[in-house]
Amino acid sequence: MWSDIVSLFDGYGAIPMIVLLAGVLLCIVEVFVPGFGVFGILGGIFTVGGIVARMIMGATVDQFLIMILSAASLVVLSIIIMLISAKFGLIKNSPLIEDKTSISTSYGKDNKQLLKMLGKITFSSTEFKPTGKFSFNGETFEASTYGEFLEKGEKIQIVEIQADKIFVKKADSVNGNNGKTK
DSSP states (O other), X not given: OHHHHHHHSTTXXXXXXXXXXXXXXXXXXHHHSOSSSHHXXXXXXXXXXXXXXXXXXXXXXXXXXXXXXXXXXXXXXXXHHHHHHHHTTOSTTOTTOOOXXXXXXXXXXXXXXXXXXXXXXXXXXXXXXXXXXXXXXTEEEEEEOSSOOBOTTOEEEEEEEETTEEEEEEGGGSTTSTTOOO
């Protein structure tokens, strides 16, 4: 087994080695530069290309499996690094960091105003896919459905408030009561 690992890089030509290393580096760049995934996709293609090139140059099955396991380990390690970095704020603008609030900033952290809306019926200001906006007492709020798509102008009922998040449903579908509150 160790001889397979040592001989894995014996006879590995310069071009396949460069392609493999470029693929690994591009995958690492993707972890720290979140975007459209261009670096990650190119990194994956280059990594697979480097492994295939090595297979063409005469690698054994054991060496092939070692290369696949190494590539998979690097992917898992990259994901772990990304998650830890996002959790501790080392990565700015990460898609894993959500700093939006679901309520109007004028309410701050006062949940009492939100709780007064519970069970009320209003109309959607935008489409809900499943997040959208609605107005209530002259204020605009962001809310979510439970995966349901709602059209703009649809009659909705505020059914749940969790901390600063508001959940709504189509008013006609709430408890089968045709939009009437209890």
